[in-house]
Amino acid sequence: MKVERDEAPNERSGVVSPLRGGVRSVRVAVFGFGGVGRELARLLAFRGGEIERRYGIRFLVVAVADSRGAAVKTEGFTGYELLKLVEAHRGGVSNTPWGRSGWSINEVYDEIVPDIHVEATPPDYSTGEPGLSHAFKAVRKGAHFVTANKAPLALKFWEIMEEASKNDVYVGYKATVMAGTPLVSMLRGLRGYSIRRVEGILNATTNYILSLMEDKLVDLSDAVRIAVNDGVAEPDPRLDLEGWDAAAKIVIIANTLGIRLGLSDVNREPLNASLKDVISAARRGFRLKYLAVLEGDGGGAWVGPGEVPRESFLGMARGVLNAVRIDVGVNVISLSGKGGGVEVTAHALLSDMLEAVRGWLPP
Amino acid sequence: MMEGEVVKLGGSILKTLDSYVEAASRLTMIKEEVVAVVVSAARGVTDKILRACEDDLKAGLEVLEFYYAMASQLSPGLARRVSEVLAPLKKLNDDCKDNPWLQARMLSLGEAASRLIMVESLEHVGVKSMSVPATSVLEGYGYPLNARIDYLGSKTRLLSALRLAVSEKAVPVIEGFVASSDGRVVVLGRGGSDYTATAIASLAGARRVRLVTDVDGIYTADPRRVPGARVVESMGYLEALEASRMGAKKMHPRTFEPHRLFKPVEVLVGGWDKATRIHPKPYTAPPRVKLVASKPLGRLEVLALIGEGAPTPKVASRVLDALYSAGVSIKSLHAVSGRPSLTIMVDRGSSSKALEVLHSLVGV
Ligand SMILES: NC(=O)c1ccc[n+]([C@@H]2O[C@H](COP(=O)([O-])OP(=O)(O)OC[C@H]3O[C@@H](n4cnc5c(N)ncnc54)[C@H](OP(=O)(O)O)[C@@H]3O)[C@@H](O)[C@H]2O)c1
Numbered sequence: 001m002k003v004e005r006d007e008a009p010n011e012r013s014g015v016v017s018p019l020r021g022g023v024r025s026v027r028v029a030v031f032g033f034g035g036v037g038r039e040l041a042r043l044l045a046f047r048g049g050e051i052e053r054r055y056g057i058r059f060l061v062v063a064v065a066d067s068r069g070a071a072v073k074t075e076g077f078t079g080y081e082l083l084k085l086v087e088a089h090r091g092g093v094s095n096t097p098w099g100r101s102g103w104s105i106n107e108v109y110d111e112i113v114p115d116i117h118v119e120a121t122p123p124d125y126s127t128g129e130p131g132l133s134h135a136f137k138a139v140r141k142g143a144h145f146v147t148a149n150k151a152p153l154a155l156k157f158w159e160i161m162e163e164a165s166k167n168d169v170y171v172g173y174k175a176t177v178m179a180g181t182p183l184v185s186m187l188r189g190l191r192g193y194s195i196r197r198v199e200g201i202l203n204a205t206t207n208y209i210l211s212l213m214e215d216k217l218v219d220l221s222d223a224v225r226i227a228v229n230d231g232v233a234e235p236d237p238r239l240d241l242e243g244w245d246a247a248a249k250i251v252i253i254a255n256t257l258g259i260r261l262g263l264s265d266v267n268r269e270p271l272n273a274s275l276k277d278v279i280s281a282a283r284r285g286f287r288l289k290y291l292a293v294l295e296g297d298g299g300g301a302w303v304g305p306g307e308v309p310r311e312s313f314l315g316m317a318r319g320v321l322n323a324v325r326i327d328v329g330v331n332v333i334s335l336s337g338k339g340g341g342v343e344v345t346a347h348a349l350l351s352d353m354l355e356a357v358r359g360w361l362p363p
Numbered sequence: 364m365m366e367g368e369v370v371k372l373g374g375s376i377l378k379t380l381d382s383y384v385e386a387a388s389r390l391t392m393i394k395e396e397v398v399a400v401v402v403s404a405a406r407g408v409t410d411k412i413l414r415a416c417e418d419d420l421k422a423g424l425e426v427l428e429f430y431y432a433m434a435s436q437l438s439p440g441l442a443r444r445v446s447e448v449l450a451p452l453k454k455l456n457d458d459c460k461d462n463p464w465l466q467a468r469m470l471s472l473g474e475a476a477s478r479l480i481m482v483e484s485l486e487h488v489g490v491k492s493m494s495v496p497a498t499s500v501l502e503g504y505g506y507p508l509n510a511r512i513d514y515l516g517s518k519t520r521l522l523s524a525l526r527l528a529v530s531e532k533a534v535p536v537i538e539g540f541v542a543s544s545d546g547r548v549v550v551l552g553r554g555g556s557d558y559t560a561t562a563i564a565s566l567a568g569a570r571r572v573r574l575v576t577d578v579d580g581i582y583t584a585d586p587r588r589v590p591g592a593r594v595v596e597s598m599g600y601l602e603a604l605e606a607s608r609m610g611a612k613k614m615h616p617r618t619f620e621p622h623r624l625f626k627p628v629e630v631l632v633g634g635w636d637k638a639t640r641i642h643p644k645p646y647t648a649p650p651r652v653k654l655v656a657s658k659p660l661g662r663l664e665v666l667a668l669i670g671e672g673a674p675t676p677k678v679a680s681r682v683l684d685a686l687y688s689a690g691v692s693i694k695s696l697h698a699v700s701g702r703p704s705l706t707i708m709v710d711r712g713s714s715s716k717a718l719e720v721l722h723s724l725v726g727v
């Protein structure tokens with residue numbers, strides 16, 4: 001059932017649009033079946049029919065995998081079956097009727113190579129694993145790679161892109177930055193512009209924490225605790241507080257703009273603000289924000305706390321909002337929107353999945 | 364649009380695994396009719412979680428153990444899933460007391476676990492069933508502990524889930540009381556499952572909502588105090604709301620809101636076999652007195668004759684006559700314009716007598 005080479009979705013020739021009555025099946029494998037992976041599965045279950053009617057694309061989930069194993073069904077799970085997988089306990093997809101205990105990506109790919117590989121495993125910024133090996137495996141096997149996990153791209157952006165282009169597959173990563181507010185799509189539309197400066201609030205957790213400090217006049221540790229209780233921060237928010245998350249995002253932004261930058265090139269300062277800093281900034285009409293900045297013309301990148309005028313575009317992005325301001329010399333472009341949450345992230349993945357097979361969509 | 368009915372299983376009938384399975388077996392008989400099943404938390408769970416949030420941490424653990432024990436009887440996988448879902452109850456601390464977001468999230472867990480158990484109970488009796496978290500289909504807004512449903516914001520997502528259920532021939536189970544607001548969990552206030560059920564029914568275009576509880580319906584009077592009390596056969600929305608306000612049958616105050624805004628739906632309140640029918644049109648039959656409700660107020664007792672036929676001069680004079688002949692002196696008698704009731708206040712001491720006398724006027 002593998003899609004034949006000559007009708008590969010990214011080739012414009014032989015486009016079959018739903019306007020002409022064709023429905024294409026696209027096989028999808030989801031690696032990482034936690035919050036994001038499950039939300040995507042649920043989205044496909046609930047909205048699959050609608051996607052098919054609107055775009056003529058039938059996404060068939062043929063495999064899902066967590067850290068303990070996989071569940072595989074080569075003809076694709078039904079909506080009902082997807083929801084059963086979603087209700088499996090954590091690490092439990094291999095205990096379902098389609099389960100293959102201990103299977104990892106190699107066994108799954110030996111059984112079936114998907115058209116689209118979705119990566120929703122946790123990020124590891126030192127090794128990049130498991131995302132990095134998954135990325136290479138996927139693109140080398142000819143699967144489009146759509147990821148919510150930032151680590152592989154933050155560490156080996158160009159290597160992955162080169163391999164993907166060699167194998168003629170798409171890499172979608174809209175979900176990695178501003179989870180769904182389509183910054184990445186916008187950046188792709190800025191090719192050719194000169195980049196003076198990109199500055200943004202890219203991490204929802206730290207922004208929420210700083211907003212709490214200002215609104216409730218609590219110190220950092222209390223604000224962190226409240227953010228965890230409110231369900232905004234992860235129980236272990238270190239990747240956010242130490243700036244790894246924001247740094248990975250600015251690296252992805254830079255590389256999307258054609259500026260080669262590695263994670264280790266980013267000057268990274270953790271969030272260490274005291275309540276006094278927050279108040280002092282407020283007194284002077286500023287707000288303390290956790291910023292991510294990319295300077296054009298080889299000026300490098302940094303992430304860390306910084307002050308912005310309260311009434312400025314970035315100053316007004318509060319709570320879980322993300323905001324970015326891009327100065328391209330002849331224009332300044334601003335974008336803001338939700339920075340996280342499994343639902344928006346799953347939608348971003350779905351949108352990238354459609355992008356991966358855009359050759360089949362009406363122009 | 365989906366014909367058929369939304370069935371809401373109240374906490375009063377969800378007490379043990381047997382009661383889940385029994386409800387599931389009942390559903391097998393009408394499964395072609397069922398658009399969605401809405402479940403409450405099992406009996407007593409919500410109170411326990413509230414207590415856990417106050418500072419009685421043990422109560423949280425009891426909830427976990429209670430659901431875990433039920434789930435283990437169905438399958439080990441379910442037991443693990445349930446304990447994962449309820450894990451936050453183990454980590455409750457002081458913060459819960461004054462953080463409404465956290466409280467809402469904790470309260471929602473009781474409903475979520477109930478949904479998981481109901482789904483497995485249905486599968487257990489051979490009915491294909493789908494777990495549909497309220498947070499992924501119902502959008503809410505407002506105060507996190509007393510949120511409202513954003514009907515239009517919920518409609519598309521809700522209908523796509525219900526359509527999947529139709530095409531898969533599976534019964535969708537959704538927990539009541541819960542919604543999400545911008546990605547965060549909110550709850551709809553006490554009794555919110557009724558509101559969830561009627562909202563779903565209206566949005567889906569269902570014909571009927573069945574609110575299943577452990578009583579046979581709304582009674583003409585409190586059967587513990589008035590031996591001759593019987594189940595009211597039918598009443599209108601306004602009458603039902605009035606009865607609810609007077610404490611005759613607790614219903615969420617917004618239970619009938621979706622019906623006013625969207626498709627009016629018939630609501631059955633009661634048991635599986637016998638129930639009071641609440642219909643959208645206030646005057647299908649000649650206005651009558653439907654029931655008498657009562658609640659204490661300090662040293663007094665507030666009694667109310669409820670029904671479109673109650674707030675009339677004729678009934679008022681009959682009330683006065685009857686109470687006078689029975690030797691009951693009254694403190695006040697009044698009606699509020701637009702509300703289908705006549706309110707009488709008497710001394711606590713004579714309330715039982717008064718209740719009985721007023722009950723004889725039901726049907727007038
Ligand atoms: N949550 C958000 O709002 C958000 C937004 C944007 C991007 N993201 C990114 O999306 C990714 C997923 O996030 P999440 O919230 O879904 O995380 P999560 O709930 O922790 O889920 C991670 C999943 O990956 C699985 N996993 C771990 N190692 C694996 C391996 N070697 N092979 C296969 N699966 C493996 C885990 O398995 P077990 O179940 O067995 O543990 C789990 O199912 C992360 O990279 C995150 O940074 C998240």
